[in-house]
Amino acid sequence: AQRVTQPEKLLSVFKGAPVELKCNYSYSGSPELFWYVQYSRQRLQLLLRHISRESIKGFTADLNKGETSFHLKKPFAQEEDSAMYYCALSGRGSNYQLIWGAGTKLIIKP
Amino acid sequence: DVKVTQSSRYLVKRTGEKVFLECVQDMDHENMFWYRQDPGLGLRLIYFSYDVKMKEKGDIPEGYSVSREKKERFSLILESASTNQTSMYLCASSSPTGVLTDTQYFGPGTRLTVL
Numbered sequence: 001a002q003r004v005t006q007p008e009k010l011l012s013v014f015k016g017a018p019v020e021l022k023c024n025y026s027y028s029g030s031p032e033l034f035w036y037v038q039y040s041r042q043r044l045q046l047l048l049r050h051i052s053r054e055s056i057k058g059f060t061a062d063l064n065k066g067e068t069s070f071h072l073k074k075p076f077a078q079e080e081d082s083a084m085y086y087c088a089l090s091g092r093g094s095n096y097q098l099i100w101g102a103g104t105k106l107i108i109k110p
Numbered sequence: 111d112v113k114v115t116q117s118s119r120y121l122v123k124r125t126g127e128k129v130f131l132e133c134v135q136d137m138d139h140e141n142m143f144w145y146r147q148d149p150g151l152g153l154r155l156i157y158f159s160y161d162v163k164m165k166e167k168g169d170i171p172e173g174y175s176v177s178r179e180k181k182e183r184f185s186l187i188l189e190s191a192s193t194n195q196t197s198m199y200l201c202a203s204s205s206p207t208g209v210l211t212d213t214q215y216f217g218p219g220t221r222l223t224v225l
Contacts, residue, residue, distance in 0.1 A: 009150060033211060043114075044153075044200065051121040061181070076155075086152060090212045098214060104154040 002027050004089050006101035013077050014109045021072040021104050023061075023087030031089045033063055033070040034098065038084040047072075048083070057081070082108045112125040113137070116201050119139045122223045129188040131220050140206055142184035143214065144176060147198040156199075160186055160206075168206030180205075198222075 003026040013019055025031060035047040043073045050063040050070060061072045068088060087101040112179040117132035136140065143158040145168075155168030165176050175194060177185045184203075188195055191211050201215040 002156060006152075034213075038212075043218045044202075046213050046215075049213065097155060097158060098212070100153040 002089065002091065002099050004099050004101040006085075006104050007088055008104045009102070010105045010107070012107040012109060016076050016080055018107075019072075019074045019077045019081065019106065021085050021087075022068045022070065022108065023101060025068050025070065025089050025099075027068075027089055027091055027099075033061070033090050034059055034088045034090070035059070035061055035070075035072050036086045037086060038086070039080075040083070044086070077089050077108045078098075079108045080110060082106055114201055114203055114215050116199075116217040116220050118220050119218060120221050120223075122225065123188075123191050124225050125192060127188075127191050127224075129222065131186040131188075131199055131201075131222070132217070133184045133203075133217055135184075135203040136182065137154075137203065137205070137215070138149075139205045139215075140181070140183065141201035142178065143202040144184065144186045145200045145202065147200050147219070148196075149193050150209075153200065156186065164208050170191070188222075190200065191222075193224050196222060196224045 005024045033050045038044045039049040059074045085105050086103045089099040114135045123129050141160050145153040154170050156174050159165045159178040175187045179189040198219050200219050201217040204214045
């Protein structure tokens with residue numbers, strides 16, 4: 001079954017500490033993975049996608065096909081990183097639907 | 111910039127009322143989606159449409175219907191609102207072609223409360 005799992009509902013770290021938001025997936029094929037972010041009172045928006053191999057706002061994510069993971073990382077957290085983060089998967093032939101994780105709320109403590 | 115707009119930010123309705131949620135996008139996207147967003151459950155797909163007058167059920171279509179008469183507009187209809195449909199409703203659009211294939215662009219959401 002196709003599934004995206006974000007094991008942490010809530011993650012709280014201090015400003016300046018490293019952050020890792022976990023995402024594991026189950027998919028038979030070659031998926032495309034995404035991280036979306038929703039800041040307080042803002043709309044949900046794309047943060048990054050694995051195919052772009054970009055670093056956005058200091059965040060990176062590497063697709064590990066062996067471990068079927070796509071963890072989101074940032075070496076030094078900032079207060080403005082506090083938000084809701086969703087991992088999502090797109091599979092070819094899926095009518096371009098996204099399969100979503102349940103989300104992780106990230107709180108950066110000052 | 112892609113712009114997805116939703117007709118209302120907040121809506122309060124009574125049980126049994128018919129409710130219309132409207133979504134409009136201005137990027138000529140073929141695909142449009144309606145989701146529910148509930149704490150701890152993430153985003154759940156209600157319906158999506160990949161072309162005018164075409165629609166597909168998502169994971170939780172029960173109690174909802176949709177209409178797509180024009181490419182830019184996708185409406186979600188609650189035929190008879192119930193309290194368990196109190197939620198945040200998100201509309202999104204995407205294109206199946208181009209550099210950012212599959213990237214979904216979201217509206218601001220409609221927080222619906224059914225009393």
